[in-house]
Amino acid sequence: MRNVELGKTGEKIPILGQGTWGIKSRKGKDYYDSWKNSLRRGIELGLTHIDTAEVYGFGTSEKVVGDIISEYNRDDLFITSKLFPMHLSFRTMKKAASKSLKRLGITNFDLYLIHWPFSFTSRGKQMKILDHLVKEGKTRYVGVSNFSVEQFKEGLSLLNTDLVTNQLHANISKQKHVSESLPYYQENGVTLTAYSPLGHRGYSNLKGDLRDKLNSIAKTHNATIQQIAIAWLINHKNVISIPKASKIEHVEANAKAAEIILSENELKLIKNAGISQE
Numbered sequence: 001m002r003n004v005e006l007g008k009t010g011e012k013i014p015i016l017g018q019g020t021w022g023i024k025s026r027k028g029k030d031y032y033d034s035w036k037n038s039l040r041r042g043i044e045l046g047l048t049h050i051d052t053a054e055v056y057g058f059g060t061s062e063k064v065v066g067d068i069i070s071e072y073n074r075d076d077l078f079i080t081s082k083l084f085p086m087h088l089s090f091r092t093m094k095k096a097a098s099k100s101l102k103r104l105g106i107t108n109f110d111l112y113l114i115h116w117p118f119s120f121t122s123r124g125k126q127m128k129i130l131d132h133l134v135k136e137g138k139t140r141y142v143g144v145s146n147f148s149v150e151q152f153k154e155g156l157s158l159l160n161t162d163l164v165t166n167q168l169h170a171n172i173s174k175q176k177h178v179s180e181s182l183p184y185y186q187e188n189g190v191t192l193t194a195y196s197p198l199g200h201r202g203y204s205n206l207k208g209d210l211r212d213k214l215n216s217i218a219k220t221h222n223a224t225i226q227q228i229a230i231a232w233l234i235n236h237k238n239v240i241s242i243p244k245a246s247k248i249e250h251v252e253a254n255a256k257a258a259e260i261i262l263s264e265n266e267l268k269l270i271k272n273a274g275i276s277q278e
């Protein structure tokens with residue numbers, strides 16, 4: 001797996017990780033075993049960055065990830081979680097972070113994000129909790145998600161530490177952040193973590209020019225359109241991604257996508273076909 005620098009931290013993380021949105025609560029053992037097997041296979045293939053959030057399955061995703069973490073050396077995994085913006089005070093935000101750590105069974109996150117900019121609390125309070133968690137050693141790095149560039153800059157101005165990433169909805173059919181915000185992140189040494197890299201549903205129903213272009217590029221690379229969709233994102237400087245795959249064959253295909261290098265012309269073809277679809 002290709003590793004790249006996270007923000008300006010000097011730390012290398014895999015260009016592809018694993019998403020865990022969609023792990024549901026109150027399911028049977030087979031359901032959770034199957035999820036865990038996919039995560040384990042991903043880790044074997046180098047997808048050691050695992051993305052979760054307190055809100056995914058109302059804590060169930062963090063619990064499943066916690067079970068997985070307990071099987072490995074903590075230092076071999078990179079764990080991201082997110083604070084949902086429903087907590088009203090510094091005290092309740094701190095409590096939410098502690099509960100996430102408890103469900104994950106770890107003493108610190110590698111990366112902790114504010115999940116959405118909208119909040120019942122001010123941006124200042126949101127940044128204060130991030131600073132506090134870094135100071136207390138509860139997280140190594142902090143970042144945000146779904147922030148505009150302006151909101152990101154405001155957040156930075158309120159922090160004593162750095163925001164190393166903005167986790168954003170970015171894929172071949174939703175290219176706005178790649179075309180409009182990415183230049184700012186590239187210039188300022190910030191990682192753009194692309195979520196829903198397969199449009200959330202795996203692009204099985206993709207139609208029109210974008211599908212045709214992807215199909216022809218996929219043929220050239222002996223790949224699937226999903227692999228090309230992922231490769232398109234991570235062929236951009238400063239972009240990493242976290243596809244979600246509950247099927248092992250999808251995890252394996254995604255890991256291979258990290259090796260695909262697209263030509264300038266292929267990158268441009270996908271850009272033009274995607275923008276016309278938006």
Ligand SMILES: NC(=O)c1ccc[n+]([C@@H]2O[C@H](COP(=O)([O-])OP(=O)(O)OC[C@H]3O[C@@H](n4cnc5c(N)ncnc54)[C@H](OP(=O)(O)O)[C@@H]3O)[C@@H](O)[C@H]2O)c1
Nearest residue numbers: 019020021195196197198199200202243244245246247250
């Ligand atoms: N920060 C935020 O606000 C936010 C929002 C949404 C998501 N996220 C994060 O980003 C992660 C990924 O996004 P996502 O879950 O929305 O969806 P996604 O990764 O865009 O797509 C997941 C879908 O693609 C399928 N798939 C995966 N690999 C495939 C392959 N190689 N070929 C064909 N189909 C494939 C999966 O099928 P199977 O499951 O059947 O394998 C699943 O149906 C989330 O899990 C979460 O961690 C963050």
